Amino acid sequence: MAYIREIFSSIQGEGPLVGYKQLFIRFCRCNLSCAYCDTDFDIDKSKNYSVSELLNIVEKYSDCHSISLTGGEPLLEYEFIKEFAKQSPLPLYLETNGTLVDELNQIINCVDYVASDIKLPSCTCKDTNWQIHDEFIKIASRKNAFAKAVFNECINDDEIEKMTSICSKHNVQLILQPMMIANKPSVSSDFMLATLNKCLKLYNNVRLIPQVHKFINVY
Ligand code: SF4
Structure with missing residues (x-):
């Protein structure tokens, strides 16, 4: 069983798979508390699902490209995800804060995509353990x-x-995502491009992709 805050289909608004229709499964709880967090993953508003109950819901969404396992932090429910993955009819796309290394190790063979945050202290207002992000990625x-x-x-x-x-060390693409305030980027276009250029001087596989769903008001 796992507490799930919401299940809905929409477009993926972040990263390289932007625009694909996905089924979003939002798990409760998170092990972090980022200053900019605007996600409602309150366990008191959630429902407890069994794997078979969730599979019955998922089978109605065969037009989706994949299933986004999001949160909160979905890896807190890695045992549930491991069971669910055995029968999932769609590819699994894990959206994670990139800090739970042991839990990722448990399910890495069960998922198809991993979208991992790198948390910047300047944005989260918390310390970042870079070694953990390194091991995770x-x-x-x-x-x-x-x-x-x-x-x-x-x-x-x-x-x-x-x-x-x-x-660069692990040969994964880096996506720069400007923090949003309401539905607008918190930084200017010039600042976004200057930041992208600074990154590209150090690593050539970097893209700047804002949260597209916020521009078109789709959730
Ligand atoms: S990791 Fe994500 S869900 Fe957790 S506090 Fe940070 S922004 Fe919110």
Whole structure:
């Protein structure tokens, strides 16, 4: 059993799979508390599902490209995901904060895509354990994986050096995602491009992709 906050279909609004229709399964709870978090994963508003109950729902969404396992932090439910993956009719796309290394190791063979955050202290207002992100992305790179860094005007050269170094080391694409305030980027176009250019000087597999679903008001 696992507590799930919501199940809905929509387009993927972030990263390289932007625009694909996905079924989103939002798990409850998170092991982090980022300053910019706007996700409602409150366990009190959720329902407890068995794997078979979830499979019955999922089979109605055969027009989706894949299933986004999101949260909160879905890896907190890795045992449930492992069972679900055995019978999932669609590819699994794990959206994770990139910090639970042991849990990822348990299910890396069960998922098809890994979208892993790299948390920047300048944006989350918390410390970042870069070694953990490094270990996590190393495991994720065994699958179709990319790293995503949400940034604002406080991003600094040390963070740029560290995140490009991790992505380069494990040969995964880095997606720069400007922090949004309501439905608008929190930084100017010039700042976004300057940040992209700084990253590209250190690693050539970097893209700038804002949260597209917020521009078109689709959730
Ligand atoms: S990791 Fe994601 S869900 Fe968890 S607090 Fe940070 S932004 Fe919110």
